[in-house]
Amino acid sequence: MDEQKINNTEENILNENSFEKKDEKEQLIEELSDMLAQTFIDNIEVLSSITLLTERFYDGSHSRFIAEKCVMVAEELGMDEESTYELKIAALLHDIGKITFFDSALHKNINEMSPLEYEHYKYHVDVGVYLLKKHKHLEKIANIVHQHHEKLDGSGFPLGLKEDSILPAAKIISVVNFFHNTVYKKPRTRSGAPARPTMVMDINAFLEATRAKYNFALNFLFNRRGILFEKKVVEVFIDIIQAERMSLGQKAVMRVPINKIEPGMVFAEDYYTKQGILIAAKGEAVKKEMIPALVRFAENDQLPMKILVLK
Ligand SMILES: [Fe+2]
Known part of the structure; x- marks a missing residue:
């Protein structure tokens, strides 16, 4: 291998390593900023629960x-x-x-x-x-x-x-x-x-x-x-x-099983956990992202299995 080829190979290895390092660094930054964003959302959630x-x-x-x-x-x-x-x-x-x-x-x-x-x-x-x-x-x-x-x-x-x-x-x-x-x-x-x-x-x-x-x-x-x-x-x-x-x-008022709740329905009464935290508020529209949490609450006996909605 002549000197030029050796230099090129070393350069490639260096570049590959620096790419890997860059990838790791970028991934770390992404993970940290996701964590920070989630911490911010969690902080708001805590403050919002205090307001409730x-x-x-x-x-x-x-x-x-x-x-x-x-x-x-x-x-x-x-x-x-x-x-x-x-x-x-x-x-x-x-x-x-x-x-x-x-x-x-x-x-x-x-x-x-x-x-x-x-x-x-x-x-x-x-x-x-x-x-x-x-x-x-x-x-x-x-x-x-x-x-x-x-x-x-x-x-x-x-x-x-x-x-x-x-x-x-x-x-x-x-x-x-x-x-x-x-x-x-x-x-x-x-x-x-x-x-x-x-x-x-x-x-x-x-x-x-x-x-x-x-x-x-x-x-x-x-x-x-x-x-x-x-x-x-x-x-x-x-x-x-x-x-x-x-x-x-x-709309009409009806009792719907919790696993049949759909976005666009409206809660027809307030639903609280046993600790008195409001989970679903009367008049509030059901949103897609709420549904898994509602199902979990019902499975943990914090919500009835059928709830009253406007549909
Ligand atoms: Fe005020």
């Missing part, structure tokens, strides 16, 4: 409803993917600061609060920011959470921000939040405790029973569009919610 503990005075899940509808509004408005993801997380965590509330404050509507209770209530956005800013990747999300009670005319809290100084994501949460707070607070017993969870047995009776609250909420939003709430957001949200209600009216 403040939601027993709602019919269904407040934060999950808001996250689902905010994403629909954002997509309709053409928000980019990254901002929509941040909005979704902010919507899931927007009321995390309410973990400092007593039950006596959790169930009240704003017009039922004493001045002192109202001052405490307003503080939940600051508590939310205090908690979320401890996670360096949640800084942007914390800022959205901080602004979810701001109003276009400056009458909101905590800062009284106006118009363009309010983040677009916070403007979307503000609209959906008002709607859900108005329509989906659970009725209370005389002692103030939340009434037992209800199930939807007759969809038309359910639509009729909620019609007044639903009309009030949509009229309020429509009449204050451009004053308290972002005009375009209100218009898109009303379209989404009306279309959804119309399609609900065409």
